Amino acid sequence: MPTAVAWTKNxxxxxxxxxxxxxxxxxSSNRPDDDLFxxxxxxxxxEQSVLDVLEPLFPSIPRHELPTTEEPIRRxxxxxxxxxxxxxxxxxxxxxEKRAIESRGNRIDxxxxxGTTPHQDEKQMASVTEESWTHLAPNLRNLLAAMNAFxxxxxxxxxxxxxxxxxxxxxxxxxxxxxxxxTLMMWRKGYKSAISRRERYFVRFxxxxxxxxxxxxxxxxxFLGERSYNHRSIGMRxxxxxxxxxxxxxxxxxxxxxxxxxxERLLGALVGNTVYAFAAMVPAVxxxxxxxxxxxxMLAVSMSWxxxxxxxxxxxxYIMRLVTRRQMSKLRRRRQQEEEEADGIDWEAADEEIxxxxxxxxAFFASPSSYMNVEAKELSSSCSWQQVGIRVxxxxxxQFTSCFKLGRPADQLVGLMKDxxxxxxxxxEDYKSTxxxxxxxxxxxxxxxxxxxxxxxxxxxxxxxxxxxxxYVCWSFYPQPFTFNTVVAYGTVVTIxxxxxxxxxxxxxxxxxxxxxxxxxVNILGILLVSTPVTVDAHILDDTGKFVGLTxxxxxxxxxxxxxxxPLLLLMTEKLIAGWAAWMxxxxxxxxxxxx
Numbered sequence: 001m002p003t004a005v006a007w008t009k010n011x012x013x014x015x016x017x018x019x020x021x022x023x024x025x026x027x028s029s030n031r032p033d034d035d036l037f038x039x040x041x042x043x044x045x046x047e048q049s050v051l052d053v054l055e056p057l058f059p060s061i062p063r064h065e066l067p068t069t070e071e072p073i074r075r076x077x078x079x080x081x082x083x084x085x086x087x088x089x090x091x092x093x094x095x096x097e098k099r100a101i102e103s104r105g106n107r108i109d110x111x112x113x114x115g116t117t118p119h120q121d122e123k124q125m126a127s128v129t130e131e132s133w134t135h136l137a138p139n140l141r142n143l144l145a146a147m148n149a150f151x152x153x154x155x156x157x158x159x160x161x162x163x164x165x166x167x168x169x170x171x172x173x174x175x176x177x178x179x180x181x182x183t184l185m186m187w188r189k190g191y192k193s194a195i196s197r198r199e200r201y202f203v204r205f206x207x208x209x210x211x212x213x214x215x216x217x218x219x220x221x222x223f224l225g226e227r228s229y230n231h232r233s234i235g236m237r238x239x240x241x242x243x244x245x246x247x248x249x250x251x252x253x254x255x256x257x258x259x260x261x262x263x264e265r266l267l268g269a270l271v272g273n274t275v276y277a278f279a280a281m282v283p284a285v286x287x288x289x290x291x292x293x294x295x296x297x298m299l300a301v302s303m304s305w306x307x308x309x310x311x312x313x314x315x316x317x318y319i320m321r322l323v324t325r326r327q328m329s330k331l332r333r334r335r336q337q338e339e340e341e342a343d344g345i346d347w348e349a350a351d352e353e354i355x356x357x358x359x360x361x362x363a364f365f366a367s368p369s370s371y372m373n374v375e376a377k378e379l380s381s382s383c384s385w386q387q388v389g390i391r392v393x394x395x396x397x398x399q400f401t402s403c404f405k406l407g408r409p410a411d412q413l414v415g416l417m418k419d420x421x422x423x424x425x426x427x428x429e430d431y432k433s434t435x436x437x438x439x440x441x442x443x444x445x446x447x448x449x450x451x452x453x454x455x456x457x458x459x460x461x462x463x464x465x466x467x468x469x470x471x472y473v474c475w476s477f478y479p480q481p482f483t484f485n486t487v488v489a490y491g492t493v494v495t496i497x498x499x500x501x502x503x504x505x506x507x508x509x510x511x512x513x514x515x516x517x518x519x520x521x522v523n524i525l526g527i528l529l530v531s532t533p534v535t536v537d538a539h540i541l542d543d544t545g546k547f548v549g550l551t552x553x554x555x556x557x558x559x560x561x562x563x564x565x566x567p568l569l570l571l572m573t574e575k576l577i578a579g580w581a582a583w584m585x586x587x588x589x590x591x592x593x594x595x596x
Contacts, residue, residue: 034406043142073143073147149184183416227541228477268493391451394424459507462513
């Protein structure tokens with residue numbers, strides 16, 4: 001009997017731990033890797049600091065002969081410290097270097113299936129950057145990542161000095177550079193050093209405003225007697241407040257990060273919630289609230305606000321891309337008509353530079369100028385950091401960040417920096433698309449490298465789940481004006497946002513799952529605990545006891561059952577697809593056997 005009691009207690013304890021680890025508050029919390037990740041970018045890059053990192057790892061090389069610049073260091077790492085299971089390349093040095101090869105970076109873990117692991121063959125080595133090799137010492141990986149980020153900033157500043165930029169393209173690159181510089185400066189020097197006092201005060205005010213925005217709609221719903229709204233949203237408000245707490249304790253909560261987070265939780269519904277509150281307090285608005293014209297007007301206003309505030313940056317970026325292409329085409333035509341001018345742009349050289357900036361990491365490894373294909377004695381002069389393109393450095397940064405298990409705030413901040421980097425690459429792709437003569441020769445018969453693109457199947461499936469989910473929710477809440485208006489506008493916005501994430505090449509499936517959990521998963525629970533009961537019995541919430549019970553059930557489900565929904569849906573879809581494929585294969589085999 002004591003054994004059974006102990007087993008029961010252990011089982012209950014493990015179940016409680018598992019439940020907590022899948023809860024929204026825990027999943028939204030900060031992680032130990034957040035501090036490790038931010039410390040990487042403050043790594044000292046002075047010559048003596050670089051030598052201090054390299055000397056213990058390469059004891060067979062005299063200190064004064066060790067490289068101190070990025071590309072020669074990468075060449076040395078690939079020659080002397082390749083993954084342990086890869087075929088031997090050149091001499092690996094003495095026993096101390098072999099022990100360095102076997103050392104494991106115990107501070108950095110894989111994040112998900114897209115994270116990097118030790119690679120075993122030359123093909124994999126040619127597509128994975130050195131700072132993502134988990135067998136290397138952490139200080140060496142941090143050094144390479146910090147060098148890459150430092151040179152990335154400098155390269156972005158240098159390319160702005162080129163004369164072939166049209167005004168719209170230059171503005172786009174400058175805007176992206178501003179965001180990248182601010183993020184890296186926060187990581188290197190801290191929040192207070194990177195953010196102005198005015199912005200810090202505004203962030204505090206914005207936090208207070210968001211807390212108020214999270215509370216007053218439920219108070220207004222109580223005055224208006226719309227129990228279904230409180231039934232559905234109280235759990236969401238608790239989850240939102242817990243996420244705000246972790247955002248506040250996250251040391252790099254910039255205004256841009258807070259604004260983008262609030263779009264997923266609060267800011268989009270601001271207009272609808274405000275009118276809703278006025279309907280509870282102002283008799284004239286309350287009288288008009290039940291009229292059909294007011295309902296349609298609020299639906300239109302709420303939809304316009306949602307689309308405007310949510311997608312202003314996206315619409316701006318696409319418009320700027322169209323303007324950039326138009327301006328670049330005009331610039332090319334005008335300059336070609338003025339070739340006799342001494343200060344004209346050399347478009348052949350400009351196109352070569354644009355192509356170099358768009359070169360992928362895998363293509364860079366295969367290029368003749370890469371440090372992998374240059375003799376060691378010629379490396380320092382033939383492959384400098386200025387020759388490494390923006391896309392190569394972007395893919396290095398993305399692969400390195402995928403090695404960390406970051407908390408939600410840190411992961412979202414990294415995602416915003418990826419958006420800035422993708423914006424620069426998109427601008428250069430627009431430049432390339434306007435070239436009148438496509439460069440041929442060496443590029444025409446060579447292998448086409450797509451570059452780093454995050455898996456899109458998961459992200460597209462989540463878009464489909466959103467469409468099916470909100471179609472049912474809108475139908476079930478049609479008789480209730482405020483809830484229906486909120487859900488229609490909200491569902492449209494969520495589906496579009498999920499589609500945008502699916503289309504972006506650098507946004508990970510993890511980011512798509514976070515967006516789905518924050519904006520959609522709770523509505524699946526709402527179908528079971530809100531929509532279905534109301535559909536079966538329209539007056540079920542009029543009974544106070546049933547209302548309290550269903551509200552507590554919905555709150556518990558929102559906090560503890562919302563997180564597993566996206567992984568479970570994806571797993572079920574994967575199994576269904578696999579089962580369908582197996583069934584079709586069985587039918588095909590059966591048909592062939594009968595035919596024979």
